[in-house]
Amino acid sequence: MAKIIVSGASGQFGHAAASQLLDMGEDVIALSRSADKLADLAERGADVRAADFDSPDGLEEAMAGGDKLLLISTTLVGQRPRQHGNAIDAAKKAGVKHIVYTSVTDGGNPDHPAVEQHDHYATEQLLKDSGLDYTILRNSQYSEAIATAMVAPSLASGEKPDNCGEGKIAFVSRDDCVATAVAVLTNEGHENKIYNVTGPERFTVPEALALASEMAGRSIKVIHVDDEGMYRYFDSIGAVRKAEDLTPETPIPWASEGMVTFGQAIREGYFDVISDDVERITGKKPRTLRSVYEQYQGAWPA
Known part of the structure; x- marks a missing residue:
């Protein structure tokens, strides 16, 4: 069984993803700057570890033993390429083979005017250049x-x-974004793919x-x-x-x-x-x- 790392596990997306993975019997490493906020996940069997993407020191150790990483975009606009870059570098050194990243609609377009998208574009390029398998989930705006x-x-x-x-925009529920990420992490055939995660x-x-x-x-x-x-x-x-x-x-x-x-x-x-990627990947x-x-x-x- 692959050991799955979930970053930002104290946030809404990360906590929900880690919880679903534990429900499925998966082996989970849950990361957060505030590991004390993950007590409920630890009680359910998650390996809880402190990790700060602002500081490369300790990140490789925090990801040691992991096979896949759910890299949930951090919140500080303008700083995310550096933070995500630290995480990608540490994951590679730790032996992680596959990174699943939460990007944004049209995240691969360098002409996209949204300032937050610039961070996602830069991160997508880092992933493609990393030599690791990746899956990019281009999530629409949360409903x-x-x-x-x-x-x-x-x-x-x-x-x-x-x-x-x-x-126009196809608003998507966070629930569907989490379910899509979990399905990608727990099934084969999603390596080096990009999905548009949208509502109906x-x-x-x-x-x-x-x-x-x-x-x-x-x-x-x-x-x-x-x-x-x-x-x-x-x-x-x-x-x-x-x-x-x-x-x-x-x-x-x-x-x-x-x-x-x-x-x-x-x-x-x-x-x-x-797109119909949510239904194709999750079956719902x-x-x-x-x-x-x-x-x-x-x-x-x-």
Whole structure:
């Protein structure tokens, strides 16, 4: 049985993946900067180890004995190629043979305007140059993020500024992304493949908000703005513009540059991708946006 390393195992994606692998009886090495947060996985038989991708020291030891690595993208925009590079180098030295990476839709396009995609593009190149087997999972935008971070405040205020225009995107449930990663890790034939992990339907952002409005019985007015208008909106709620300006005291824990250029990328068609890869790999149809909305609808403003 292959020993599977899961990075970022204290995060939502990593913890869910490690948990599913343990349910299947797989041999799991769970990595986190905060290994104390993995006590529940340790109790279930995971080999819990501390690992910090910012520091190459100790990474090879943390991955020792692993055969496959689920490399979950880290969160710090602009720093991820260095962090992921450290992880890839350590994995290779430790004898890992296959890395499965969570990228983004159209992640191999150097002209993609979203600043976060630049990190994914660089990481994809590192993987292809590593000499290791790889599988790249180009995940679309999580439906859960739309159901919570977008829909809830939009219902509360009754309006939503938006720079995505009429661009389409096939929102995908995080559950389906995790299930796809787990299936790739536990089955053969996925080496050196790239998959588009998407939901079953394409929406414009106004269409996605209209569906939420219909389900909630409350109107949401979409205000179409240009990119500078989106920056002004994020400025008004206290978001910094650049990821490097984020601090623990920053009221909004993400930078507006990432959100604005993500919207630009949707508007310009870079996320207009839909595939049946989830169903082909997992054997199950991906969740609809409506089903994810139903899951979170109880937390929407009354």
